[in-house]
Amino acid sequence: MQSFNIDTFLSEYWQKKPVVLKGFFTEFVDPIDENDLAGLAQESEIDSRVISRKNNKWQVETGPIADFEKACQGQWTLLVQSVDKYIADVQPLLSPFSFIPHWRLDDLMVSFATQGAGVGAHIDQYDVFLIQGKGSRRWRVGEPGDYAEVLPHPKLRQIEGFSPIIDEVLMPGDVLYVPPGWPHDGMTIEDSLTYSVGYRAPDNLQLAESLAMMLDKGFANHRFSDPSRLAASSPAVVASSDVKALKQQLIDAIQSDHFTQALLEAMSEQGIPEFPLEQEVTIEQVSNDLASGIGFQPAPGVRALLCDGKDGLPYALYVNGSRFDIGENDAEWYRLLASGGNFNASSCQDAPSFAFLQTLATLINNGYWE
Secondary structure, rough: OOOOOOHHOOOOHHHHHHHHEEEOOOOOOOOHHHHHHHHHHHOOOOOOOEEEOOOOOOEEEEEOOOOOOHHOOEEEEEEOOOOHOOOOOHHHHHHHHHOOHHHHHEEEEEEEEEOOOOEEEEEEEEOEEEEEEOEEEEEEEEOOOOOEEEEEOOHHHHHHOOOEEEEEOOOOOEEEEEOOOOOEEEEEOOOOEEEEEEEOOHHHHHHHHHHHHHHOOOOOOOOOOOOOOOOOOOOOOHHHHHHHHHHHHHHHHHHHHHHHHHHHHHHOOOOOOOOOOOOOHHHHHHHHHHOOOOOOOOOOOOEEEEEEEOOOOOEEEOOOOOOEEEEHHHHHHHHHHHOOOOOOHOOOOOOOOOOHHHHHHHHOOOEEEE
């Protein structure tokens, strides 16, 4: 990777303006090819689609793709979501962007496009790093603005057009960063692969859903009361104090430890495909495997979140919506889990506790570690 100043990028570009990072990856080698992508697109549990244009008519075929010859007409693009959750070889593409916390990372989408193909000018509401793989692609990016939306197909949202402030051809290893709300359009010059590192940013509706789920479970779900009620001058008049009290009731629920827990669960949710073991491993088996020198590593796409127990946060590890409390003597072992790397018995000076072995066995049985 070329010299890249993280602090400069965060202060000048992140969520502020787009930038082309030429030669970000040096001597770039694609970790997968279009055949791997086509194989994923045939699986029913994987989100994929083919966007094609022939005789200026747009078509969208959503996966699983059974007949590629039929779907891939004219100039076409095959897009597959969450490739990082199925193919471990793409992980090195995500590592350079680890200065953004795990909970913000959504997934790695990979697309293969033929010459002249694209998905049209559009606007995304999330940050994205577009890594150019094999081939080349011309990218145009415009200023944020009020653009007329068009629907050339019911499943395809585009905008009419924009004046570019960036107009560059990306070659293998180049990266284009596009913040939310900036219109962009990519057109393939020669058959190419593009790796899109996309980030999520929950809106208030999504946060409210976490709150509603918590309240539905009965946590911090208090009923309004007014034992100090004074006589109303008129029953039709709404007192501002009542409105404030109702708002405060909701604020108290948001400020509760229960909502902190609900938020952390939601932040750690990754939609990881679960592949439970046919025969579950026992804590004894995990302990024996560790003792024999066997290593353990997360399954593709699994990114744990770690809370340090400070400033009102629990001392815990979160994996795909599940919480695992950290024992005082197990901190180093849990940091290994959160690091996402391979570890074995020699990775820590102290032996793991029964509680940690129990956590590891649970992660393995859920298909999160292997």
